[in-house]
Amino acid sequence: MNAEFKINGKIIETERLVLRPFTTSDADDLYEYASVEGVGEMAGWRHHVSIDETRSILDTFIEEDKTFAICLKDGGKVIGTLGVEKYGLEDKLTEFSSYKGREMGYVLSKDYWGRGLMPEAVCAVIDYLFDECDLDFITCGYYDFNLQSKRVQEKCGFKPYRKVKMTTKLGTTEPSVLNLLLNPKKRIELVFSHPETLIYTED
Numbered sequence: 001m002n003a004e005f006k007i008n009g010k011i012i013e014t015e016r017l018v019l020r021p022f023t024t025s026d027a028d029d030l031y032e033y034a035s036v037e038g039v040g041e042m043a044g045w046r047h048h049v050s051i052d053e054t055r056s057i058l059d060t061f062i063e064e065d066k067t068f069a070i071c072l073k074d075g076g077k078v079i080g081t082l083g084v085e086k087y088g089l090e091d092k093l094t095e096f097s098s099y100k101g102r103e104m105g106y107v108l109s110k111d112y113w114g115r116g117l118m119p120e121a122v123c124a125v126i127d128y129l130f131d132e133c134d135l136d137f138i139t140c141g142y143y144d145f146n147l148q149s150k151r152v153q154e155k156c157g158f159k160p161y162r163k164v165k166m167t168t169k170l171g172t173t174e175p176s177v178l179n180l181l182l183n184p185k186k187r188i189e190l191v192f193s194h195p196e197t198l199i200y201t202e203d
Helices: 024-034 051-064 117-131 147-155
Strands: 017-021 067-072 078-085 101-108 137-143 159-167 173-182
Touching: 017 117, 024 051, 024 078, 051 067, 067 117, 078 117, 101 117, 117 137, 117 147, 137 147, 137 159
Parallel strands: 101 137
Antiparallel strands: 017 067, 067 078, 078 101, 137 173, 159 173
């Protein structure tokens, strides 16, 4: 089942980053990287074409309170987002009906690709979701063409779970992989549904 989740003022610090709730003053930083062609497209959405579009999306981030701003600890610049979303197909993925989970999604400014910052952010949020929010599992997906996102998830311990087709906000349907991470501090026994898409193997 989808767990309830709100950031509710939570701040997470890592060696190089601060993850915090968004504020209205973040619009310029968000637009700076979200307007770069190829950043949003890797996550299935069109890059922003105006600051007004950014402000509208920022208002949604603030209202829904489930997307962290990824900020540099040195200077405070916002360089990405990390959302703790509801996972899809809740009614069909019956293996999770007795367990609490969410889905993770993220985007990073192109200027900071290749520095290990996204795994640093993702691992910190995983620890928070498992240790403080008491989640049983987290899912996270990537489009087959996004090998960078695949590597991030591998570094953070996610295992391939299902081959799926995801519909993007660009109106395309892309072959994708949905990954799964179970809380290692819990005993979780899953009886998997829909074997036709399943690629998960238990160690």
